Amino acid sequence: MKRISFIILLAVALVFTMAACSANSGKNPEQGKQEAQPKQPAKQWASAPPMAIDPNKTYIAHMETNKGNISIELLAKEAPKTVNNFVFLSREKFYDGVIFHRVIKDFMIQGGDPLGTGTGGPGYNIEDELPVKRKYEKGIVAMARTNQPNSGGSQFFICNGPGAAGLNTQPDYVIFGKVIDGMDTVDKISNVQVTQSPTGEESVPVEKVFVKTITIEEK
Known part of the structure; x- marks a missing residue:
């Protein structure tokens, strides 16, 4: 048995x-x-890149994401150092595969952190170019930073709604671009489902939303 x-x-x-x-x-x-085949560690540099753009030229950043494409006119005359930095990182393919780690509908979508945690960067910081010459509104692209001056690096955000106007009372984020095509893609990213971050903010995308690559058009 x-x-x-x-x-x-x-x-x-x-x-x-x-x-x-x-x-x-x-x-x-x-x-x-x-x-x-895991993604290789992001490149890091000891200092900000030397000036390589011509502020008198027009620069368009064509951002391809897994939700669609976004074209951004870079404001080289208004924020030459910040634009130079963004062009440098884009051409180095630093942003390829980097996620949008923070999404808040009607406020902004934020990316550019190779760690995907909101704490990463390129290994250096860049100088703030303030005061800003425009208002924060839908389609505006600005550098993210901590509450300390001159603490930007690679992280950026795209304003996606009326909530961005609240930044106009404390305009500490360098505006360096504006979306000229692909706001529908920004809206798609803005509408993804989110969950709580470690701080309790409802802003962490449930699905992976990322930049495939950024191509810089110069004319």
């Missing part, structure tokens, strides 16, 4: 083992490929 019970238990165990193997075999092959 004990031998029969043992055989039955063994058969049940084999069934569960086969079921588990079958479930694992159905995994998306691309997912497995990504796990086998």
Whole structure:
């Protein structure tokens, strides 16, 4: 009797083992490929890049995301150092694969942190170019920073609604661009489902929203 019970238990165990193997075999092959080839650590630099743009030229940043494309006119005359920094990082492919880690509908979407936590950067900080010459409103692109002056680096945000106007009472974020095409993509990103951040803010996208690449057009 004990031998029969043992055989039955063994058969049940084999069934569960086969079921588990079958479930694992159905995994998306691309997912497995990504796990086998993790993203390389982001580049880091000891200091801000030297000035390489011409403020008298026009620069357009064509941002490709997994939600669509966004074209940003960079305000080289108004914020030459900040634009120079953004152009440099874009051409270095620093932003490729970087997520939008903070999304607040009717306020802004924020990205540019290679760590995806809101604490990362390129290894250096850049000088603030203040006061700003425009109002924060839908479509405006500005540098994110801490509450300390001259603490920007690579993180940026795109204003996506009326809530951005609240920044006009404390205009400490350098405005360096405006969306000229692709606000529908900004809206798509703004409408993704979010959950709480470690601080309790409802701003962390449930799905991965990221920049594929940024191409700089100079004319």
